[in-house]
Amino acid sequence: MLPTLSERDVDRIIEMAWEDRTSFDSIFRQFGLSEQEVIALMRRELKPSSWRLWRERAKKVSNKHEAKRSGEIDRFKCSRQRSISFNKVSKR
Numbered sequence: 001m002l003p004t005l006s007e008r009d010v011d012r013i014i015e016m017a018w019e020d021r022t023s024f025d026s027i028f029r030q031f032g033l034s035e036q037e038v039i040a041l042m043r044r045e046l047k048p049s050s051w052r053l054w055r056e057r058a059k060k061v062s063n064k065h066e067a068k069r070s071g072e073i074d075r076f077k078c079s080r081q082r083s084i085s086f087n088k089v090s091k092r
Contacts, residue, residue: 002033002037002040002041002044003032003033005031005041009031010041010045012031013027013031013033013038013041014041014042014045014046016030017038017042017054017058018054018057020057020061024038039055039058042054042055
């Protein structure tokens with residue numbers, strides 16, 4: 001069962017889950033959600049087509065698990081990441 005989260009928290013979790021460099025462990029440390037809870041949240045919040053794209057991507061990216069990632073990766077946020085609010089990429 002997912003904890004009660006604010007709309008802002010849900011938005012941030014979705015943002016973090018889409019980032020290749022953000023591990024499930026980082027999401028757990030910040031929001032207390034396990035990998036399975038993140039998957040359930042993504043399934044609930046995304047459109048079916050977006051869910052399938054994210055799930056395939058998350059399965060292929062080994063960086064989503066800190067134990068599998070390269071020692072060269074020392075941050076969880078991509079330096080090229082754009083600002084995201086309410087699941088829409090902000091245009092600057």
